[in-house]
Every structure is written in structure tokens, then in C-alpha cells.
Amino acid sequence: MEEHQKKQNPDLTVQFAGHTFKNPITVASGTFGSGIEYSRFVDLNMLGAITTKGVSDKPWEGNPTPRVTETPSGMMNAIGLQNPGIDVFIERDLKFLEAYDVPVIVNICGHSTEEYEAVVERLADDDRVTMLEINVSCPNVKQGAIQFGTNPDMLTEVTGRCKAKAKDKPVIMKLTPNVTSIAEMAKAAEAGGADGISLINTLTAMKIDIYKREFVLANKTGGLSGPAIHPVAVRMVYEASHAVNIPVIGMGGVASAEDAIEMMMAGATMVAVGMMNFTEPDITIRIIEGIKAYMADTGTERISDIIGML
Amino acid sequence: MDAEMIKRKATIINKAQLAPDIYRMSFETDLCKEAKPGQFVMVYPPDGAKLLGRPVCIATADEEKLDIVFRVIGKGTKEIAACNAGDVLFIEGPLGNGYPMGEDTVRDKSLVLLGGGLGAPSLLFLAKKLAEKDSQYRAYKSITAILGYRDRSLNHFLAEDFEKLGIKTIIATDDGSEGIHGNVIDAVKSKEIKADIICACGPMPMLSAVKKYAAENKAEAYISLEERMACGVGVCLGCVTKTVNKDLHSHVNNARVCTEGPVFNAIDVDI
Numbered sequence: 130m131e132e133h134q135k136k137q138n139p140d141l142t143v144q145f146a147g148h149t150f151k152n153p154i155t156v157a158s159g160t161f162g163s164g165i166e167y168s169r170f171v172d173l174n175m176l177g178a179i180t181t182k183g184v185s186d187k188p189w190e191g192n193p194t195p196r197v198t199e200t201p202s203g204m205m206n207a208i209g210l211q212n213p214g215i216d217v218f219i220e221r222d223l224k225f226l227e228a229y230d231v232p233v234i235v236n237i238c239g240h241s242t243e244e245y246e247a248v249v250e251r252l253a254d255d256d257r258v259t260m261l262e263i264n265v266s267c268p269n270v271k272q273g274a275i276q277f278g279t280n281p282d283m284l285t286e287v288t289g290r291c292k293a294k295a296k297d298k299p300v301i302m303k304l305t306p307n308v309t310s311i312a313e314m315a316k317a318a319e320a321g322g323a324d325g326i327s328l329i330n331t332l333t334a335m336k337i338d339i340y341k342r343e344f345v346l347a348n349k350t351g352g353l354s355g356p357a358i359h360p361v362a363v364r365m366v367y368e369a370s371h372a373v374n375i376p377v378i379g380m381g382g383v384a385s386a387e388d389a390i391e392m393m394m395a396g397a398t399m400v401a402v403g404m405m406n407f408t409e410p411d412i413t414i415r416i417i418e419g420i421k422a423y424m425a426d427t428g429t430e431r432i433s434d435i436i437g438m439l
Numbered sequence: 440m441d442a443e444m445i446k447r448k449a450t451i452i453n454k455a456q457l458a459p460d461i462y463r464m465s466f467e468t469d470l471c472k473e474a475k476p477g478q479f480v481m482v483y484p485p486d487g488a489k490l491l492g493r494p495v496c497i498a499t500a501d502e503e504k505l506d507i508v509f510r511v512i513g514k515g516t517k518e519i520a521a522c523n524a525g526d527v528l529f530i531e532g533p534l535g536n537g538y539p540m541g542e543d544t545v546r547d548k549s550l551v552l553l554g555g556g557l558g559a560p561s562l563l564f565l566a567k568k569l570a571e572k573d574s575q576y577r578a579y580k581s582i583t584a585i586l587g588y589r590d591r592s593l594n595h596f597l598a599e600d601f602e603k604l605g606i607k608t609i610i611a612t613d614d615g616s617e618g619i620h621g622n623v624i625d626a627v628k629s630k631e632i633k634a635d636i637i638c639a640c641g642p643m644p645m646l647s648a649v650k651k652y653a654a655e656n657k658a659e660a661y662i663s664l665e666e667r668m669a670c671g672v673g674v675c676l677g678c679v680t681k682t683v684n685k686d687l688h689s690h691v692n693n694a695r696v697c698t699e700g701p702v703f704n705a706i707d708v709d710i
Contacts, residue, residue: 188690191691195666197668
């Protein structure tokens with residue numbers, strides 16, 4: 130009887146930076162807005178957490194169009210972090226999320242350390258926010274962002290500066306795969322006091338229209354995401370998680386429960402679903418159901434048991 | 440949750456090739472009842488290797504079916520075009536705002552529909568609604584459709600559908616091989632057509648010309664824009680267009696074509 134109950138009610142909870150999450154599934158920043166649009170398709174309360182689109186201290190216009198294009202088993206984007214800025218985010222987006230019982234991870238972007246700090250300060254005392262994710266890895270912004278994420282010393286520095294302003298809020302550094310050694314960058318974030326890391330952001334890519342003889346994206350380069358990058362992401366989650374003692378949110382082309390489980394076995398405590406939200410708006414819910422089915426099939430009582438098992 | 444908007448299966452009940460690379464497809468789907476002129480659907484290529492939907496405007500919809508007309512421009516649309524009656528595709532929608540249907544404001548006004556190339560389908564749905572017996576839009580003093588094509592090889596596709604609705608329809612071709620020689624604006628000028636209100640859909644240079652013409656002639660113009668999209672529902676911010684005023688989402692003069700559009704008042708966009 131007890132065995133049966135365990136199989137019926139598998140334990141999906143995970144611990145991350147001192148918080149307990151009801152399941153390991155969240156969304157990748159920028160693929161879900163603040164949940165306002167997708168709340169028509171998805172019961173947000175089912176998610177382990179919602180990770181909001183990057184927000185800066187002032188509104189950002191983003192890049193010219195075309196900003197997106199499909200690629201084999203994935204897509205490229207060069208949105209350029211268009212966002213309304215922290216004032217509107219607090220008044221509108223966090224207000225909207227008050228109605229839901231879901232932890233909120235706010236992704237923060239900036240052109241300079243001061244800009245990151247300004248946003249962190251605004252959210253440090255906000256009870257509606259569970260964790261902060263610092264985007265030091267967007268490939269589509271000319272200044273800041275990825276520069277902080279590709280230089281270990283700068284990464285340690287910006288991590289420490291954000292931590293100093295974050296008070297009790299855990300700070301997660303979101304890392305770029307566009308580096309020689311992801312393990313080195315993970316260690317740099319840990320050295321700066323990060324409570325966790327998330328990876329991978331998109332891979333810098335390029336696509337050319339051979340008939341128009343021009344770049345497909347107005348920005349020339351864009352970030353590659355989707356199932357095409359999933360094996361790269363699994364490898365990097367494995368390398369990064371084995372290099373540090375802080376937990377990892379794994380992301381990169383997760384399209385199924387199997388992909389999410391694979392990411393956790395590689396070392397991720399939580400898993401974010403990104404581009405595939407565009408293809409299947411309710412994919413997160415089906416991934417959570419799929420994880421439960423996998424646990425029942427394999428006799429896995431606690432999902433946390435598989436984290437970093439390889 | 441808004442269940443009717445979620446991606447769902449739709450059965451193809453008819454497919455016809457209208458011109459080289461241009462197809463009309465009819466779907467059996469519940470979406471037909473909610474669709475409004477100017478809205479679009481995301482159509483997902485069937486084999487699953489391509490992940491994003493293809494945004495396609497709704498060419499007509501009634502109580503039983505929804506039609507799209509599209510051109511094969513890449514591998515995804517090629518896959519969709521290869522499907523036949525009986526095949527099932529995933530579609531999502533109806534999405535976007537649609538053409539405004541001003542009630543009292545249209546009385547005694549002349550309406551001109553300007554369709555360039557693949558712009559004609561979204562206007563056909565509008566024309567159909569305008570022509571319906573109980574339509575409040577019958578208050579228009581006159582309705583004229585002007586359809587522009589590259590050349591005669593496009594078989595002035597859909598022109599007969601406009602004519603069948605009792606709407607005066609003028610054809611123009613870029614090379615003069617059929618109808619008026621020139622674009623849709625050339626046709627408005629050469630035929631001296633009065634336009635108080637313009638609804639237009641077509642390539643961006645044409646829509647820029649419509650905006651300019653409307654400004655010069657004190658006409659209201661509603662233009663339907665096209666942009667590359669990923670999500671189609673306002674999340675990804677891939678499909679923005681420059682706007683004169685602050686946009687609703689980001690307050691940075693970059694409105695989402697999928698959500699605040701695809702139809703904009705021409706004076707509101709900076710194209």
C-alpha cells in the first residue's frame with residue numbers, strides 16, 4: 130500500500146538555494162514573458178517556478194527586425210532584450226503574478242554593473258520575488274551582458290556586486306556557452322558568491338539568405354536555441370555542475386520529459402524550457418506529467434535522487 | 440484559460456492551387472466561428488522537424504470552415520502545400536486584432552480595399568463580412584477592391600471571389616500584362632477612385648506608399664503588416680514594428696505585430 134502510494138505521488142520537490150520548489154520545471158527567460166500571454170494556455174501554478182523575461186533599469190528598444198528565424202531543429206533570435214524597464218515590470222508584471230501561487234525568478238539585464246545593481250536593489254525587498262537571475266550572457270546586446278559572462282574576473286566582480294545589493298534574495302548567474310571553458314566561468318560565478326548558476330544561454334550563430342545575398346537577421350548574428358543545442362547544453366551542465374558546489378538550472382533545447390531528466394542526471398537541480406514554449410505552449414505541463422510517469426515506470430521515489438547522478 | 444486559442448488539429452477539406460506556388464486550403468475547425476477579418480492563424484508544418492508555426496492570414500471563415508491562401512516561400516510552407524484533403528495539421532488561432540469595423544463612422548464613406556500580392560486574402564475575408572446581408576458595414580457609400588499582382592501569370596488569384604461578392608474589383612499588374620499598368624496606388628490615381636477609408640495588405644513598400652497616399656489625401660488607412668514571428672501570441676517580441684507612440688508592452692515604440700497588430704492605423708506606425 131505504501132509502495133503504491135509512493136508511485137502514485139512521486140516526490141517532485143527540489144531544493145535550490147534555500148528554497149523548496151514543488152517541481153524542477155521552470156521556463157527560460159525570454160520565452161515566456163511574465164506569463165501574462167501564456168496564462169491563457171498554461172496553469173502557471175503548475176510550474177516549479179516562472180522565470181521572467183530580462184528586465185533592465187530603463188526601457189530597452191531592442192534590435193531592428195528581422196529578429197527571428199527558424200533553423201534546423203531550432204531557431205535564432207536577436208531580440209536585443211526589448212523590455213519596458215523595472216518600473217513597468219514592478220507595477221504590471223509582478224502585480225499580475227500576485228494572483229498566482231508560483232515562485233518568481235526575475236531575470237535582470239544591464240549594460241553596466243551599475244545598471245544590474247539598480248534593478249537588483251529595486252527587487253531585493255520585494256516579497257513577490259523568490260530569486261534573481263543575472264543575464265551576463267545575452268549575445269545580442271552590443272554593450273555589457275555577454276562581456277561580463279566571457280571574462281572570469283568581470284563575472285566574479287559583477288556577481289559580487291549584485292550579491293551585495295540582493296540582501297536575502299538568492300542570485301543566480303546565467304552563463305553563456307560562448308566560452309572556451311564553461312567550468313572556469315562556473316567557478317568564477319561561485320567565487321563571486323553566486324547562489325546558483327543557470328545555463329546555457331543561446332549559442333552565437335549566423336544565417337545568410339543566399340538568394341537575397343544578405344544576413345537573415347538585421348543584427349547579422351543571433352542566438353541559436355531549440356532542440357539543436359540540447360546535447361551541447363547537457364555537456365555544459367555536466368561540466369559546470371561538476372566544477373562547483375552551487376546548484377544549476379539547466380536549459381537548452383529541452384523538448385520533453387526525457388530531455389529534462391537527462392539534464393538533471395547531468396547535474397541540473399532545476400530545468401528550464403525555452404524555445405519549445407513557442408511550439409507547444411503547454412509543453413511545461415506535459416513535461417511535468419512525463420517526469421511523473423518516468424518516476425512511476427522506474428520506481429524513482431524522489432526526483433532529487435537523480436540530480437547529478439552521473 | 441482561453442481553450443479555443445490553443446494549438447489544435449484541423450482537417451484539410453479542400454486544397455486548390457490558384458497560381459504558381461500559391462495555394463488555397465480549407466480547414467474543418469472550430470476556429471472558423473471566432474475568426475475576424477484581418478486575423479491570422481499559425482499553421483504548423485506537418486512533419487515535426489520544423490518547430491515554429493507559419494503565420495498565415497485568414498482568407499475567409501464561416502460557420503463550417505476556415506480558408507487560408509499562402510505562397511510557398513520556404514521549406515515549411517512547401518511541406519504545408521504538399522498536404523491534401525483528409526490530412527490533419529496543427530493550427531493555432533485566431534490571432535491578432537483584425538481590421539477595425541467602425542460602425543457609425545463609415546456611413547456615407549467610400550471604402551477602398553488595396554491588396555498587393557498575398558495581401559488579397561485578408562481583404563477577401565473583410566469583403567465577405569462587408570457584403571453580408573445583415574452587415575452594419577453596408578452603410579458604406581461605395582466599396583472598391585484593387586488587387587495588385589506582379590504579372591498575369593498569377594491568374595489574378597482571388598479577384599473573382601471579390602467580384603462574386605458584388606464588390607467592384609480592379610486588377611493592376613506591375614508589368615502591365617493584365618489590367619492597369621502599375622501598383623495599387625497607381626490604380627487608385629488613374630481611376631480617380633475616392634478613398635475615405637483604406638484597408639490595405641501587401642508588401643512593405645506598398646504599405647509605405649499607402650500610408651503616404653492616405654496622409655496626402657486625408658484618408659484613414661488601416662494597414663496589415665507582415666513580420667517574421669516565433670510565438671505568434673506576444674511573448675517573444677520577434678515581430679515588432681516601429682510605432683509613433685509608446686507601445687503597450689515595452690513602452691519603447693516597438694509594437695508587436697502579432698498582438699497589437701497585424702492591422703495598424705497607418706498614422707500610428709513608422710514605416
